[in-house]
Amino acid sequence: MLAPMPNQDAAKEEAGRQAATYVEDDMRVGLGTGSTVRWTITALGEMGLDIVCTATSVQTEVLAGSLGLHIVGPDELGALDIAIDGADEVDPQLNLTKGAGGAHTREKLVAEMAARFIVVVDESKLVPQLGPFGTPLEVLTFAPAVVANRVLALGAHEVVPRPGLSDNDNLLVDARFGPIADPAVLAAQLAAIPGIVEHGLFLADTVERVVIAGTDGVREIVRADLGP
Ligand code: 5RP
8 A cells, every 4th residue: 555645635725626627628528537636526526517428427417417418328428538537656668556445447448438538546545667556357156266366366466345346236356566677567467357348457558648646746758659
């Protein structure tokens, strides 16, 4: 578990609100899940823009609806102008670990529908290498032990089940691989295991920028090949 930073809640609010400034009238917007993007959603509710949104979890749908945002299912939109979401780990290339909230399957689908995917974090989420947080996996209820053994065979030293089910009625587990040398290789290996509905590794090629709030204010890192 990463150490919480002082004023972490204030940092989350700053990052979340700054990301909302990327949203404009007439956009189709993907809304992530978690305590940081909650502030983006709150800001969007306050801004009163003419936008249509899709939500990555029941929790986000309820929050956004309570703030007066217009929410529809992904199929009604087909594609998104922008998606904004939090993350549990961000490495220097902008690869992400996501899924602490168990919403990473819908989050990945929504992120990949979007022309622009913007990530909001406090600086405690920045890591030199993905892995310390664990890798969330959404797994079919059909054969979780079979799946866990395949994940252990890939090099995980532990696969820890979570209580309850995801919004998609699947199991959630956390696989602990230690530091992940090559997130793209592990992502491909996990994707190839039948019974894993989705893993929480989001590769940098989907990420436009990360908005980071810390003790010195808010800064942004844009993916290297997209320029400053
Ligand atoms: C949920 C996620 C969240 O985006 C991630 O856990 C970050 O949440 P928070 O902003 O509360 O730290 O992936 O599945």
